[in-house]
């Protein structure tokens with residue numbers, strides 16, 4: 001099975017033909033450029049354009065990646081919400097550097113961001129938490145994200161326990177759950193092009209100003 005898959009992987013090729021990106025067309029601000037591409041991704045039927053891969057590096061220098069949902073764009077960067085005591089939460093407490101990768105195959109586009117995270121204010125996290133469906137709110141209490149559990153039943157029992165605890169009341173935000181803002185200082189917009197001659201436009205924040213340049217594919 002592995003060999004067949006390996007052979008298959010070796011043989012398939014994809015030609016990128018849909019669009020181009022050049023220095024003149026790119027916005028001066030990478031977050032505006034993201035917003036523009038996001039709109040196009042929605043229009044282009046990208047399955048889940050909110051999804052982004054975030055990579056963290058722990059105190060030992062070990063990287064790890066996972067998908068989270070983008071829950072906002074600010075003038076500085078991107079927002080996501082999670083459990084502060086999760087593996088990523090521990091990584092970010094030790095090392096606030098983060099990288100983001102967004103791949104929209106339907107658009108033949110990849111976006112990369114790099115930056116530093118900080119927690120959003122409690123008020124902001126409260127407001128976002130309050131707007132979530134009740135079962136997600138209960139889930140945030142029930143799931144000790146990234147901790148080993150004996151079986152699924154244990155998780156389901158914890159859900160029941162918190163449903164009981166908060167019966168007839170609003171579910172408060174757990175203190176260990178909230179948002180991060182990724183303040184970006186580097187961005188890349190990649191547009192696939194024929195013959196692997198892809199467009200790569202880089203933005204780098206230097207003395208508070210975005211510098212834009214192209215790199216080879």
Ligand SMILES: Cc1cc2nc3c(=O)[nH]c(=O)nc-3n(C[C@H](O)[C@H](O)[C@H](O)COP(=O)(O)O)c2cc1C
Nearest residue numbers: 051066067068069081082083086087088089145146
């Ligand atoms: C499409 C998708 C969206 C996800 N969105 C989130 C999210 O917004 N926040 C979150 O904490 N985990 C989200 N997850 C789960 C994470 O990928 C991951 O399993 C979890 O955060 C634990 O990661 P960690 O153990 O590295 O901290 C999502 C997963 C997928 C596949």
